[in-house]
Amino acid sequence: MRVGLILMAYVMLVARQVHARETDTIQNIRLEEVIVTGGNSSAVVRRKSTLPVEFAGKQFLQEHFTGNLVRALEHLPGVHSMDIGSGFSKPLIRGMGFNRVAVVENGVKQEGQQWGADHGLEIDAFNVESVTVLKGPASLLHGSDAMGGVIEITRQPPPEEDRVLGEIVLLGRTVNGTVGGSVMTGMKRRAWYAKARYSEQHFGDYRVPVDTVVYLTQRLPILTRGLKNTAGLERDVAGHLEYHFGRYHAWYAISDAYQKVGFFPGAHGIPDASRLQDDGDSRDIALPYSTVNHLKVTTRQQYAWASLTLSWDAGYQYNHREEQSRFHTHYDGQPLPEHAPNRELAFFLDTYSSSLSLKRELPEWEQVMGWDVQAQRNRIAGYSFLLPRYDRFATGLFGIITYRPSTCFSASGGVRYDRGIVEISAYRDPYLETYLREQGYGDEAIALYRWRAYAVDRRFGDISASLGIVWSPGVHLFKANVGRAFRLPGANELAANGVHHGTFRHEQGDPALSSERGWQVDLSYTFRRAPFTFAVSPFVAVFSNYIYLKPTGIWSALPHAGQIYRYTGARALFAGAELSFGIDFLRGFSYLFTGEYVHTYNRDERTPLSFSPPASLSNTLSWGGARVRCHAEWQHIAPQRRVARNEKPTSGSHLLHAGMTTLFPLGASRAEITLSLQNVLDTRYYNHLSFYRKVEIPEPGRDFRVVIKYLLK
Amino acid sequence: MKTNFYFLLCLMAIVSFFAIACEDESDTTLPVINLIEPEEGDTLQIGTDVHFTMKLFDNDMLKSYKVDIHNNFTPHTHAASGESTETVPFAYNHTWDVAAKAKKGDTLSVHHHEIIIAGNATPGAYHLVVYCTDVSGNESHVARNIVLSHEGGEHEEHAED
Numbered sequence: 020m021r022v023g024l025i026l027m028a029y030v031m032l033v034a035r036q037v038h039a040r041e042t043d044t045i046q047n048i049r050l051e052e053v054i055v056t057g058g059n060s061s062a063v064v065r066r067k068s069t070l071p072v073e074f075a076g077k078q079f080l081q082e083h084f085t086g087n088l089v090r091a092l093e094h095l096p097g098v099h100s101m102d103i104g105s106g107f108s109k110p111l112i113r114g115m116g117f118n119r120v121a122v123v124e125n126g127v128k129q130e131g132q133q134w135g136a137d138h139g140l141e142i143d144a145f146n147v148e149s150v151t152v153l154k155g156p157a158s159l160l161h162g163s164d165a166m167g168g169v170i171e172i173t174r175q176p177p178p179e180e181d182r183v184l185g186e187i188v189l190l191g192r193t194v195n196g197t198v199g200g201s202v203m204t205g206m207k208r209r210a211w212y213a214k215a216r217y218s219e220q221h222f223g224d225y226r227v228p229v230d231t232v233v234y235l236t237q238r239l240p241i242l243t244r245g246l247k248n249t250a251g252l253e254r255d256v257a258g259h260l261e262y263h264f265g266r267y268h269a270w271y272a273i274s275d276a277y278q279k280v281g282f283f284p285g286a287h288g289i290p291d292a293s294r295l296q297d298d299g300d301s302r303d304i305a306l307p308y309s310t311v312n313h314l315k316v317t318t319r320q321q322y323a324w325a326s327l328t329l330s331w332d333a334g335y336q337y338n339h340r341e342e343q344s345r346f347h348t349h350y351d352g353q354p355l356p357e358h359a360p361n362r363e364l365a366f367f368l369d370t371y372s373s374s375l376s377l378k379r380e381l382p383e384w385e386q387v388m389g390w391d392v393q394a395q396r397n398r399i400a401g402y403s404f405l406l407p408r409y410d411r412f413a414t415g416l417f418g419i420i421t422y423r424p425s426t427c428f429s430a431s432g433g434v435r436y437d438r439g440i441v442e443i444s445a446y447r448d449p450y451l452e453t454y455l456r457e458q459g460y461g462d463e464a465i466a467l468y469r470w471r472a473y474a475v476d477r478r479f480g481d482i483s484a485s486l487g488i489v490w491s492p493g494v495h496l497f498k499a500n501v502g503r504a505f506r507l508p509g510a511n512e513l514a515a516n517g518v519h520h521g522t523f524r525h526e527q528g529d530p531a532l533s534s535e536r537g538w539q540v541d542l543s544y545t546f547r548r549a550p551f552t553f554a555v556s557p558f559v560a561v562f563s564n565y566i567y568l569k570p571t572g573i574w575s576a577l578p579h580a581g582q583i584y585r586y587t588g589a590r591a592l593f594a595g596a597e598l599s600f601g602i603d604f605l606r607g608f609s610y611l612f613t614g615e616y617v618h619t620y621n622r623d624e625r626t627p628l629s630f631s632p633p634a635s636l637s638n639t640l641s642w643g644g645a646r647v648r649c650h651a652e653w654q655h656i657a658p659q660r661r662v663a664r665n666e667k668p669t670s671g672s673h674l675l676h677a678g679m680t681t682l683f684p685l686g687a688s689r690a691e692i693t694l695s696l697q698n699v700l701d702t703r704y705y706n707h708l709s710f711y712r713k714v715e716i717p718e719p720g721r722d723f724r725v726v727i728k729y730l731l732k
Numbered sequence: 733m734k735t736n737f738y739f740l741l742c743l744m745a746i747v748s749f750f751a752i753a754c755e756d757e758s759d760t761t762l763p764v765i766n767l768i769e770p771e772e773g774d775t776l777q778i779g780t781d782v783h784f785t786m787k788l789f790d791n792d793m794l795k796s797y798k799v800d801i802h803n804n805f806t807p808h809t810h811a812a813s814g815e816s817t818e819t820v821p822f823a824y825n826h827t828w829d830v831a832a833k834a835k836k837g838d839t840l841s842v843h844h845h846e847i848i849i850a851g852n853a854t855p856g857a858y859h860l861v862v863y864c865t866d867v868s869g870n871e872s873h874v875a876r877n878i879v880l881s882h883e884g885g886e887h888e889e890h891a892e893d
Contacts, residue, residue: 625757
């Protein structure tokens, strides 16, 4: 790839600071770690993790803050964001996304509708203090879904002294007119620590640097350069209460995240210029739109005796998602619903989870045993159909042993066994049946199509395992890990049978699918001696059963559908690496280069896999003084021509970003102002992974962002 | 640490080996549909056949195409159409196998009058979608907003509420 020798970016600085902070944070966490235990504590994972780890601290998050957590994490090597417009995104780690990445907050795995491409992660970005990203198979610690990696949202420990805390953050963005803010207040008093936060943000239609888009050979106007009806809002509240006395430590957390976002009408259905007329309001959210509300209540209870620590994480989550779209049907018999006539789809997902663990720490050995349980219930409503009702139960037992004979060497290995039970209710579409009969189809054909979901009752059992070493002689850090991971097939992969309203494909599940299984080898090497840093982390993953949507070549009888796509297991391969190099020079300057590449291959189909992130490089030049930090980043995204069947190739791009953060001490308090400019040159480019990519809609244009943070001391 | 360095070299070699080993990839190029008739916004006359013309091309081998016509009524216009029980919303779904006719790398011209709009079709806005696949399962489609009318010709129909 041609890399014009370029200006620089800030990313370097950030990344360098991230690395620098990493040690501090480890030490911080070490203090509290005595009381933290269990497979799902990030501190434990990070210190012991034989997998490559990325860490995003407060400063990193502040400098990349957009109001959307995944967009900030995207700046970490190996992490990508799949965007749905300008406000919401979901994460992808080394080419694996959706149900292959687990997001863990407050000790529990976030359970939303990860399988769906058209909604984001329901987490308040203002409420995130630090993030640890584990790249590699982490089924051992988190069970199903963590096969591609884990994004763990970690909290800073409570302040040492008794005090009152306060924080006000304001956010503004020009690309979509975001106005947002967050207020936090907290108090530490003896054994108690309490904190509460309220955040809200509103944004308008996002601006793209084009006048028209071409979709399905039709030229669609983008009036006033704003993408119609992509406005949205987010409103979040969270509370946290912690009690720590002697050997007992407990915390309770509650959070509620509400998001509402409009969909570009051109992306729903056949393009129709009449639906794209300017409605004169760039901030309204008209049909079609989606709403999500995610409620989460969690607690951790922990007790430590000498070398033993017992801890229990329990959580309840309720994810309620709706899609509203003006009533439409292809089956004439279907009447307009009397109640909520525009509610196309609704999902009500309840998740109960518990994880119990016991840790024993000896000078050279450490043993952890754990037991996880998760129960899930999905209910549905709406005049259309996408995903069936289902109940899912999963439980796993694991044991991990770590041997640490010296400070610079440790070896860690573990085994886990999981059981999963999936019960899916069948769903029969009477209108579809009538329609097919009217179209002259026979009973045999009708029998194939009338079930929008098959009844499925399956039991799964899987073993995960991991073995790795961490060796850190002097300025070198070497990690190696071999892991086996698995994932339970999702309800859509087992039971779906019908046209997906977002992809317009007839997607068919396979009730006999086996769970997804693969082995992965990860290596990482880091060299750090002032003023240099160098890191490389290659990996190879081999799947014996990787579930993907296979085009069958058989035409579907359903209106609005081409051929049938069936969820099928294939042998697959992922290989790639992240590379970074940094140097500090003169006074306060630093330069950082990062590059990453993922190669995916479906060995049965002999094609790449879908959603393979393109190779990318970034050069960041930064400067940091006592009160001011600034950076410039030149990012090069390679074209992605290695696409799965019926996926569009995406051209590459060069992007320039810049930013500056200034600190203002205000008496005992402190203010931080971050100004940043994304896509300085207003380049028209596409994100291969974005929801709107298939409609040929480019990514947002130039974005000027202001974040003002006021910290009360 | 020299050993580390050599180890990494080996590793990169393995990764590149996989990358090269995968070069043997199957065709992912989409067939090309050049739909000439009907055109976008065309009004088609109820009770007659559709003048259907297109050119299909694939870098490998074409397999099949499908024509799907379905209504694009809004609930409002739909309800209005329900007043007359004489007409039914028109739906059409038919596939043609062209594997025998297509030659590798050649453009296939399709022209026929096989699509007949039933005489009892409800007038209004419809979608006409043409799908085409090649032998590997690569699929493309094009869509047209069309209007079905008794008049035919240039009559402007209310396509939107």
